Structure formats: structure tokens, C-alpha cells
Amino acid sequence: MKNEILVRYAPSPTGIPHIGNIRTAIFDWIYSKSNHGNFILRIEDTDQSRYDPKSETAIYESLEWLGLSWNEIPGKKPDTLKKSYVQSKRKKLYIQIAQELVNSGNAYYDDTTPEELISLRKKQQELGLPPRYDNRGRYRTKEDIDKSKSNGLPIVIRFKVPQNGSIKFTDEIRGKINFNLSEIEDFVILKSDGMPTYHLAHVVDDKDMGITHVFRGEEWISSTPKHLLIHQALNISTPKYIHVPLILGKDKSKLSKRHGAKSVLEYRDQGYLPEALFNYLVLLGWSPGNDEEIMSKSDIIKKFSIEKISESPAVFDQEKLEWMNGIYIRKLSIDKLSKALISYLEKPEIDGCLPDQIKRPINYSQVKSIAPFIQERLKTLKDSTEMLDFFFLADEDIKINKDDYFTKSNQIKDILKSLNEALNIINKIKKFKSDELELLFRTLSKELNIKPGILFTPIRISVTGKKIAPPLFETLEILGRKRCLSRINKAIKLLKE
RNA sequence: GGCCCCAUCGUCCAGCGGUCUAGGACAUCACCCUUUCAAGGUGGAGACACGGGUUCGAGUCCCGUUGGGGCUACCA
Numbered sequence: 018m019k020n021e022i023l024v025r026y027a028p029s030p031t032g033i034p035h036i037g038n039i040r041t042a043i044f045d046w047i048y049s050k051s052n053h054g055n056f057i058l059r060i061e062d063t064d065q066s067r068y069d070p071k072s073e074t075a076i077y078e079s080l081e082w083l084g085l086s087w088n089e090i091p092g093k094k095p096d097t098l099k100k101s102y103v104q105s106k107r108k109k110l111y112i113q114i115a116q117e118l119v120n121s122g123n124a125y126y127d128d129t130t131p132e133e134l135i136s137l138r139k140k141q142q143e144l145g146l147p148p149r150y151d152n153r154g155r156y157r158t159k160e161d162i163d164k165s166k167s168n169g170l171p172i173v174i175r176f177k178v179p180q181n182g183s184i185k186f187t188d189e190i191r192g193k194i195n196f197n198l199s200e201i202e203d204f205v206i207l208k209s210d211g212m213p214t215y216h217l218a219h220v221v222d223d224k225d226m227g228i229t230h231v232f233r234g235e236e237w238i239s240s241t242p243k244h245l246l247i248h249q250a251l252n253i254s255t256p257k258y259i260h261v262p263l264i265l266g267k268d269k270s271k272l273s274k275r276h277g278a279k280s281v282l283e284y285r286d287q288g289y290l291p292e293a294l295f296n297y298l299v300l301l302g303w304s305p306g307n308d309e310e311i312m313s314k315s316d317i318i319k320k321f322s323i324e325k326i327s328e329s330p331a332v333f334d335q336e337k338l339e340w341m342n343g344i345y346i347r348k349l350s351i352d353k354l355s356k357a358l359i360s361y362l363e364k365p366e367i368d369g370c371l372p373d374q375i376k377r378p379i380n381y382s383q384v385k386s387i388a389p390f391i392q393e394r395l396k397t398l399k400d401s402t403e404m405l406d407f408f409f410l411a412d413e414d415i416k417i418n419k420d421d422y423f424t425k426s427n428q429i430k431d432i433l434k435s436l437n438e439a440l441n442i443i444n445k446i447k448k449f450k451s452d453e454l455e456l457l458f459r460t461l462s463k464e465l466n467i468k469p470g471i472l473f474t475p476i477r478i479s480v481t482g483k484k485i486a487p488p489l490f491e492t493l494e495i496l497g498r499k500r501c502l503s504r505i506n507k508a509i510k511l512l513k514e
Numbered sequence: 515g516g517c518c519c520c521a522u523c524g525u526c527c528a529g530c531g532g533u534c535u536a537g538g539a540c541a542u543c544a545c546c547c548u549u550u551c552a553a554g555g556u557g558g559a560g561a562c563a564c565g566g567g568u569u570c571g572a573g574u575c576c577c578g579u580u581g582g583g584g585c586u587a588c589c590a
Contacts, residue, residue, distance in 0.1 A: 027590095067589065146516095200586090208588040271583075300526070334525050337525075485551045
């Protein structure tokens with residue numbers, strides 16, 4: 018049986034995909050999966066001046082990291098090894114279609130220069146008129162154009178928009194939307210460098226590739242009439258349009274770099290799990306219709322429907338993402354957590370990971386022994402750096418801030434007493450295990466009549482260099498007797514200075 | 515400015531005419547648990563933008579106002 022549903026993610030390689038953009042890809046992917054359709058990737062690189070080769074790689078990486086696998090269209094060879102379709106490789110097709118449109122009277126050559134356009138808009142604005150192209154090119158003769166061409170002036174092809182009547186279309190989540198044609202200017206479909214504009218290229222490709230559903234950001238609603246017009250002129254059918262609500266920054270404007278760099282790869286590098294980002298993002302603008310929030314991919318695929326996509330924009334909430342990431346971290350097995358932690362921690366110090374003086378590779382079994390004690394404390398993998406650097410640091414590299422000892426209005430002689438008792442216990446204890454240690458230290462706390470908190474804090478600081486650290490007795494055990502003794506001795510010396 | 519879209523707690527969502535004295539989650543506050551920090555538990559505060567209709571009945575339908583956003587390129 019033939020697959021009916023074909024959706025595409027069509028980013029332009031002008032920057033690293035950000036959250037808003039990739040959310041559309043997520044919807045695309047889910048929709049194709051939930052309908053047993055296909056999902057393809059098309060690189061829309063028709064703007065040569067903004068093209069950035071790095072971002073093309075970033076697109077692949079982002080998609081792969083999130084697990085959004087794409088297919089090729091049966092019978093249509095992709096343009097890259099990565100199985101994506103690339104518009105610049107299809108240039109001839111667009112030129113051919115543009116010329117067809119000229120031939121059929123739906124488009125015309127225009128030699129209006131960019132400078133003329135700028136001064137035209139300027140004049141209009143001075144007069145308080147809306148800035149728009151005045152369709153002057155309609156009245157240029159073939160001779161005019163030929164002359165301009167031989168003079169080396171830039172020539173474009175513009176679509177001839179009927180200047181009366183209206184055009185309407187159905188957006189799958191908002192219903193009917195109507196526009197007056199008189200408000201639409203004759204727009205460029207083929208640029209002077211021979212490249213098509215988005216308007217032409219995507220219509221041609223969607224038709225050529227058999228795209229059935231177009232998911233795109235709400236910002237495209239206003240230019241949809243242009244796309245419809247091209248469809249009409251070409252006498253081809255339109256796909257379904259699903260304009261998804263925008264993702265907004267804290268200030269409620271369209272999410273952009275200005276809101277603090279929200280590229281997908283950055284989330285990866287900051288220690289977020291792909292499952293968490295996926296889950297969070299899909300909930301931004303969609304819900305299953307009840308209160309469920311934590312859902313696996315297959316859950317979501319099962320429950321997804323276009324009708325449940327919301328029509329109002331959503332503000333991106335970093336804190337909720339963090340919370341959700343914590344949920345996903347806690348769901349990981351210790352083995353998986355350890356591996357994720359290692360691959361994160363081994364990166365250079367400059368990326369927020371373990372200090373460079375710590376030898377790589379990081380030992381798996383060591384991380385595995387610690388992982389259970391930090392698992393529920395992590396919001397991101399990055400948090401782990403600070404939580405366990407002291408496990409890997411040499412004793413002499415543990416930096417202690419003396420002031421940390423004195424926050425509870427306690428006195429130095431008590432602190433030294435606690436530390437010396439600790440030394441004593443650690444020295445004498447037979448089985449250096451956390452439960453044994455805890456037993457002895459609790460007994461000591463009672464004997465000395467010192468509250469556990471007061472007794473344990475100096476030990477924690479001495480051994481980890483931190484006021485906040487993983488559970489003390491487990492920490493001691495993993496560190497081992499020798500290192501504990503050495504660190505506490507060092508701390509006593511420091512305190513006596 | 516013009517055109518288009520949108521409007522439930524601070525934020526994300528549920529609600530698709532009566533079960534709404536409006537439910538969940540994040541954040542926030544209090545308490546419990548507790549060796550720090552978390553995690554967890556319990557509880558609190560917190561919203562249907564406004565005005566007209568329609569209807570026996572409106573958060574839910576219609577219109578307007580207000581507010582927010584988007585578009586207005588030889589960028590996508």
C-alpha cells in the first residue's frame with residue numbers, strides 16, 4: 018500500500034537550528050510517524066549571501082541528537098550523502114518553472130534596481146503610505162528589459178498578482194483565513210542571481226516531492242496567499258497547511274538569539290537529555306488533551322493529533338525544562354547515567370567540565386559507584402562537574418575556604434575536636450563502609466552531645482572542599498580511608514594557621 | 515500605519531454550553547522528612563482581559579473594544 022503522508026522539515030542553513038525551529042521538525046516527525054508516513058529533510062539554501070556551511074552540519078547533528086530520523090523519497094535520489102534534498106542543486110527546475118510562469122502571463126521580468134526600490138519605499142513612508150512595490154515592472158517592454166540586461170542591470174522575475182478579489186485558504190488549526198489580493202504586491206520569484214525565492218522554491222519542491230502536509234511557523238500565514246497564487250497559476254493542488262504557534266521569549270516576542278542563544282546543540286552541550294528536550298518542546302503548543310506531561314516518544318506518537326495543537330503562542334520556560342530534564346535523569350539506569358556523565362565530564366574544562374588536570378579517560382567503575390548519590394541532585398549533566406570534581410582531584414588540589422567552617426557561630430576548638438574525633442574513627446574502623454561509618458559517627462554525636470549537623474559539616478568541608486556535597490558517609494567510603502585521613506589532616510593544619 | 519493571527523493562574527497546558535465554588539504541571543510560600551544539598555510528601559496563595567449579544571444556562575458560541583504577537587525584502 019502506498020504511503021499517503023509525506024512531510025518535510027525545510028530549514029535554511031543560515032544558523033544553528035534553535036528551539037522554535039526544531040519544534041516544527043518535532044511536529045513533522047511525530048506526525049509522519051503517527052500516520053505511517055515519511056519525513057524528509059530539505060535544505061533551503063537559496064539565500065547565498067547568508068549561507069553558512071557549518072549550520073548545515075548543525076542541522077543534521079541536531080536532528081540526529083533528538084532522534085528525528087529522516088527518509089528519502091522512494092524513487093527520488095537525495096542530493097547529499099546525508100539523504101537530504103538541497104535546493105541549490107535544483108536551481109534549473111525553478112528557473113524553468115519561473116519562465117513557464119512568464120510565458121503563461123503570470124509573471125514578468127523586472128529591471129527595477131534595489132536602489133530604486135529603496136527610494137520608492139522611502140517616498141511612500143514620507144507620505145504616510147504603506148511601503149510596497151508599485152508593480153511598475155508590469156509596464157516595462159521587452160526592449161526595456163533587453164536594454165537593461167545589456168547594460169548589466171539586475172533582472173528579476175516577479176509574480177503578477179491579480180489586483181482584485183480575495184483569496185482564502187484553510188489552516189488546519191485555525192480554520193479559514195481570507196486575504197484581499199489588492200494588498201499583495203507583485204513579489205519576486207526569481208532573484209537576479211538566478212536563485213528562486215522561498216515563495217517559488219518551496220512550492221515547486223513540495224509539489225515535485227509530493228508533500229502532503231506543511232507544518233511551519235505562524236509567521237508564514239501572511240505570505241501563504243502568495244504560495245496559493247503560485248499553485249493556481251501552475252494549476253497544481255495545495256498541501257494542507259498547519260501553521261504552528263510561535264515560541265516566545267520571556268519578553269513575549271518571537272524567540273531569537275537575543276533571548277540567550279537557544280540552539281539545540283547548546284542544550285546538548287549544557288547537559289540536557291534529548292528525551293527531555295523532545296518531551297518539553299512537544300508540550301509547548303500541544304497537549305494530549307489531559308494532564309499527562311511525561312510521555313515517551315511512542316506515547317506521544319500514539320496520542321498526537323493536529324487538532325490538539327494550540328493556536329496561541331507559548332513562552333519558553335527554561336525552569337520547567339530543567340525540572341523535566343531532572344525527571345529524565347532520574348529515570349536513567351545507573352549504567353546509562355554513568356556513561357552519559359562520563360561523555361559529558363571528559364570534555365575540556367573550558368566547556369564547563371572537569372578540570373583539565375584530571376586525567377582522561379574518566380574511570381567508568383568509579384563514576385558508577387558515585388552516580389547513585391548524585392542522580393537525584395542533577396538537573397543537567399553539567400551540574401555533575403561541581404558535584405564530584407573532588408572525587409577525582411588529588412588531595413592537595415582540594416581547595417578549602419576557611420570561612421565555610423564558621424557559618425554556624427561555632428568555635429574553632431569544637432571544629433578541631435570534631436575533626437580529630439573523625440580522624441580517630443576513620444583510623445580505627447575495621448570495615449570502611451558507609452553504614453559502619455554512619456553508625457560510629459552517630460554514636461559519637463550522642464556521646465559528645467553535638468547535633469549531627471554540627472558534627473558532620475566540618476568533615477564534609479574538609480573532605481570535599483564544599484559546604485554542599487553528596488551524602489557524607491557514602492562519600493567517605495568511595496574516597497577511601499587514606500584520602501579521607503589525608504584531607505582531614507590537611508584541613509586541621511589549615512585551621513590551626 | 516496596513517493586513518493577519520491570538521487571548522484561562524507569573525509560565526506551560528486541561529476545559530470543546532450545564533459535572534467550573536475552573537483542574538494539572540513548573541515556579542513560589544509554609545510544613546514534614548533530613549548530616550548539607552537535592553529528591554519525596556502534605557498544604558497555601560494564584561487565572562477565565564473588558565463590554566455587548568445568543569441561550570433556560572457561557573470560561574466554552576457570535577460581535578466589538580482593549581491588549582499581545584506576526585508579516586509588511588531580490589531573508590527564510
